[in-house]
Amino acid sequence: MIEKFFAAGGALDKAIPGFQARQPQIDMAKAVDSAINEQTQLVVEAGTGTGKTFAYVVPALVRGKKTIISTGSKNLQEQLFHRDLPLMADALGFTGRVSLLKGRSNYLCHDRLSRQITESHGQYADPTLLTQLVKIRTWSSATKTGDLGECETIAEDSPVIPMITSNNDNCLGRECPSYDDCFVVRARRKAMEADVVVVNHHLFLADLAIKETGFGELIPEAEVFIFDEAHQMPDIASQYFGQSLSSRQLQELAKDIEIGYRTEAKDMRQLQKMADRLSQAAAEMRIVLGEPGFRGNWRDASSNPAIQRELVRLSDALELAHEVLKLALGRSQLLDAAFERATLLKARLERLADTSITGYSYWYECTPRHFSLNITPLSVADKFREQMQQQQGAWIFTSATLAVDDDFGHFSHRLGLEPKQQFSLESPFDYASQALLCVPRFLPEPNSFGIADKLVEMLAPIIEHNQGRCFFLCTSHQMVRDLAEGFRAVLDIPVLVQGETTKQRLLAEYLERGNALLVATGAFWEGIDVRGQALSCVIIDKLPFTAPDDPLLKARIEDCRLRGGDPFAQVQIPDAVITLKQGVGRLIRDKKDKGVLVICDNRLVTRPYGAVFLRSLPSIPRTRDVAGVGQFLSAINDLDCTEVK
Template identity: 90%
Template sequence: MIAKFFASGGALDKAIPGFQARQPQIDMAQAVADAIKADDQLVVEAGTGTGKTFAYLVPALVSGKKTIISTGSKNLQEQLFHRDLPLMTDALGFTGLVSLLKGRSNYLCLDRMSRQITESHGIHSDPKLLSQLVQVRTWSSSTKTGDLGECDAIAEDSPVIPMITSTNDNCIGRECPSYEECFVVKARRKAMESDVVVVNHHLFLADLAIKETGFGELIPEAEVFIFDEAHQMPDIASQYFGQSLSSRQIQELAKDVEIGYRTEAKDMRQLQKTADRLSQAAADMRIVLGEPGFRGNWREVITSPAIQREITRLTDALDLTHEVLKLALGRSQLLDTAFERATLLKERLKRVCDTSITGYSYWYECTPRHFSLHITPLSVAEKFHEQIEQQGGSWIFTSATLAVNDDFSHFSQRLGLTPKQQFSLESPFDYEQQALLCVPRFLPEPNSVGIADRLVDMLAPVIEANNGRCFFLCTSHQMVRDLAEGFRARLDLPVLVQGETTKQKLLAEYLERGNALLVATGAFWEGVDVRGQALSCVIIDKLPFTAPDDPLLKARIEDCRLRGGDPFSQVQIPDAVITLKQGVGRLIRDKKDKGVLVICDNRLVTRPYGAVFLRSLPPIPRTRDVAGVGQFLSSVNNAVAPADHEEQHSEA
C-alpha cells in the first residue's frame, strides 16, 4: 500500500523532478505505516541520503491521524515546515491543516513591547535599543504570525528579544489587554485545529513535563508522535524533568518590578529599591561562581562560605521583593504576576539548595553574564515511559545516529522505550569510493602538553594542499582557541573560528570564501549541511568523550553503578560513539561528495574499545599515512569539477 507512493510513476515521482525511490526508504515508510496502524513504538537509524523525512511524512499524512512532528532545532523545524511538508502535501493531495508551533520566546508580546517603548523614552534609555523597538513596532503591524525569526530588523541574539517576548513566568494570560491579538494564543489555537503540527524537542518536552497552560491540551489530542534527530531526546528530557533557577529569571523579575514602578505605581519607591537589590544579588552570585563556560558540581560548591553568603543575600532579596509586591497587590496585572513569580522563584531557590534529596544531579553553569542552577534526575526512563503510556498512540524515533555497534539499547533504555521494531537503514553512499579515513601515525597522547602545536605542524600541509575547504571539529573551547592561534600564524588561508560571530554568519562566510578552514566545537558537530567540494576534509581532534567532571555525566555514571552496570562501556563509550558519528556525518552529504576524514586519536587503533567506534562508522577505507590523505585529496581536486549541485530533495 505505502510502496505505491514511492514507485515509478507514483505520487512522489510525478511531483518531484528526478525522484528515485530506494528500497531502504520504502522499508522505513512501511515500518512507520505499520507502527501508526498498530499504535506501536518504532526506532529507525537512517543515515544521510536514505530519505528518512519522506519515509515518515508519507505514512503520517495518509494515515488521517493527528500527528505531532518534533525536530532537533528551530532551523530543522522551519526547513520541514517551509520546504519538505509543502512538497509532500502537494504530491499526496493532502488537504488537512498544517501548522508550525514554537516556544513562546519566539513570538512578539505586544503588551511587553508597548511597556518597553514607554519605559525606553525615560532617562535611562539606550538609543540603539529604542531604535530596534521602533523597527519591531513597525513590523508588528504587518506580521501575521508575530514570529521574531521573520523580523529582519533584529539579530537572533539581540538583547531586545527577551524584553519583548514573554516567558511562562511573566505572561499575564487572559488579564493581558492584548490577549485577543496575542501571537502565542493564535499560534496555539491554530495548532489545536491542525492535523499536523511541527514543533521542536525543547517545546515538546517542556510541554510534556509541565503541561504549560493553553498548550498542555495539544499533545493528548495527537495520535502519532514522530521525533526526527531523536538522538538529542534523552539529554533534553533530562533538562525538563528536573528544575532550574537562572539569574536571567531573577533579572527579568527585577526589570518588571521596575517597569511596574515607573508606569503604574510611581508612589511606591520601595519597588525600585527592591528591584535594584534583587538585580545586584543575582550579579554578585554570578561573580562568585567563577569562570564563564563552566559546568560545576553545585552539591560541592554550595558548602563554600562565599557561596552560602550569596545564597543568603539572594534569599533575603527575594523575600523582600515578595513582601513589597504583596503590598502592591491589586495595583496592576504586571505587579500581581510579578508577586506570583517572586513566590515561585523563592520556592525554586529553596529546592535547588536542598542537595540532600537523592536521585538527582545538582549542577550549575555560567555564561559571561548569567548563571543557572539545575537539579536533573539521574534517569528519565521511568518518567518518559509513563508519559508514553498515558498518551497512547504511536511513537516513532529516527536519526542518523542512534545505534552503537548495531545496538539500540543505549538510546531506547535512556527513554524507557519498548519498541516493536528497531533497525538501521543502509546508506546509499559508496563510502569505499567517496571517502578515506586517516588516523595519523606518531600522534601525541590526547591532552598532552603542546598537542595543538603538534596538530598544526602535522595537518597545516594537508589543509594548505586542499586549499582550505576544511572543518576542524574540536572537543573543547580551549582546543578551538589554541588551534585557531596556531593555524592563523601558519596558514595564508582564512581561518574562521566559532565564537567570534554567530553560527549562521560563520557558515555563510565559510561558503562565501570557498577556501577557508573553520575551527569549531559542539554546535558544528551536527545540523550543518555543506554539500559538494566546499567541504572535502573533516578533521576531529580526538574521540569526543564528555569531560569526566561534567556533572550530568557524573550523575549518569552514578545511576549506572547503582544498577550494577559498567559506566565506561554502558555510558561513556556509547555517548562518544554517537557524537563521533554526528561529526563524521558532516563529510559526505551527497552521492557526488568526496572527502577525507582525519581523526587525531591513537586510541582508535591502540585500545580495545577503538573497535566499537570503528564498527559504528560507515565502511570507509582506512590509512595511517598522512601523505595518503594528500594524494586522495589531490585526485579529488584534479578530477573534472562536478556540475554545480542543485538543491536536491533526495535528502528528505
C-alpha cells in the first residue's frame, strides 16, 4: 500500500517538483509502515541521500496514529517542522495537527523577564543588558510562540537568555503570576492535542528521566516513536539517567535569591550575604578543579585535600542557603521556589560526595567559567528497555551511521533494543566515480611531536590548488588551534576556525567566501549539509578514537569488562567507526557532488582493525599518492569550469 505514494504519478510525484522515488527509500517506508502496524522495534541505517525523512514521515502520516518524532538537534527539529512536514502533509492531504515542542529553556518566561527588567534599573545596572531586555519585551508582545529562536534582535548565544528563561529548578509552576500566559504551558498543551509532535533527543530523554521518578510528563503519550540521527541516543541517554550539579545552577540560585531580596524581602539582609557566599563558594570550587576544557575522574579528585576543603565550604554554603530560605518561606514565590531548589541541590551534592556506590562513573568537567560534577550509570540499556516496555507502541531508530562492519549490535545493545528488523540501505551515490579516498604515505604517527606542522606542510599545496573549498575536521581543539596557526602562516586563502564565532556564522562565511578552508572539530562532523563544489575536499586529522581518559568512555569500558567483553573491539573501535562515518558523510551530499577524502592516519592500512573502518565506509576508490589527489581535484575543477561556460 505504502509504495503507491512514492510511485510515478503518486501523491509525492504530483506535489513535489522533480521528485524521484528511490528503491531504498521505498524499502525503508515499507519497513516503517510494517513496524507501525505491528507495534514493533525497527533499526534502519539509511545511507546519505536515501531520503529517510520522507521514508518515515509518509507512513507516520498515513497511519494516523499519535506520533512523536525526535531529532538530533534543534536545527533538524525546525527543518522538519517548518519545511518537510508541511510539504508531506500537503502532498498526502493530511489534516491532523502538528506541533513543535522544545525544552523550556528555549521559551521566554514572562515572570523572569519582568524581574530582570526591575533588577536592571537598580544601582548596579548594566546598560547593554537593559537595552537587550527592552528589545525582548517589545518582541514578547508580538510573538505567538515565545520561542527565542524566532527573536532576531538578540544573538542565539546572548548571555541574557538564561536570565529570561526558566528551567526545572527555578520554574514557579502554577504559583507563577504569569502561568496563564506561559509559553511553555501553551506549547505543551498544543503537543498534548497534536497528532504529530516534533521534539529533540535531549527533551525526549529528559522526559523519560522525569517519568522514571514518577512525576509529571513533558511529552504526551504516543503510539509511534521515531528517532532520526539515532546514533546520538545512547550518549544523551547516559546524561539524563545520571545526576549532575553545576556551578551554573548554584550561581543562578544565588542570583534568584538576590533578586528576591532586592524586590520582595528587602528587610532580610542575610539573603544577600548568603547569596554572595554561595556564589563565592561555587567560584572557588571552579578554581581549585583546575584548567578549563578538562574532564576528570571525580572519585579521584574528591580525595584531594584542597578539593575536599572546597567541597565542605560549598556544602556549608548550601546548608546556610537552605536554613535562611526556610525563614523566608511565604514571603515570595521566587524565594519559595529557591528553597525547593536549595533542598534539591543540597541532596544532590551529598549524593555526589559519596563515590562508593558502584555501577556508576563519577566525573567532573571544567569550562573557563563553570564546572559540573556528574554521575553516569555504566549502562542505560535496562532503564531504556523498561521505558519502552511501559510505553509499548512502535519504536523506530534511523541514522546514516548505526552499523559497524554491517553489525548493529553495538547500537542496539547500548539501548537494550530487541528489534524485529534491522538493516542497512545503500546510499544512491556512485562513490566509485564521485569520490577518492587518500591515506597519504610518509605520515607521522598520530599524536607525535610537531604533527600539525607536518600536516600543514604536506596538505597546504592541495588546499591551495583546490582554492580552499575544504573542511579540515580535527579530533581535538588543540589540533584545531595548531593547524589554524600553521595554515594561516602559509596559505593566501581565508582560514576560518571553529570557536572564533558561532557555528551558523562560520558556515555562512564559508559559503559566502567560496574559497575558504574551515578548520573545525566536533560540531562540524555531523549535521552540516554543503552541496556542490563549495565543498570538494574533506580532510580528517586521525581516526576519531575518544580520548582514553574520558570518564564516560572509562565507564563503558568498565561495564564491558564486567560483562567479560573486549573493550577495545566492542566499545572503542565501534564508537570511532560511527564518528568517522559521520565525518566522511560531509563530502558527498548530492548525486552531482565530487570530492576527495583525506584521512591522515596510517593505522587505516597498517593495523588489523583498520579493515573494520574501511569496510564500514562507502566503496570509495583509494590511493596513497598525494599527487593523485591533486589530479582528481584538478579534473573536478576543470569539469566545473566547463559546465559554467
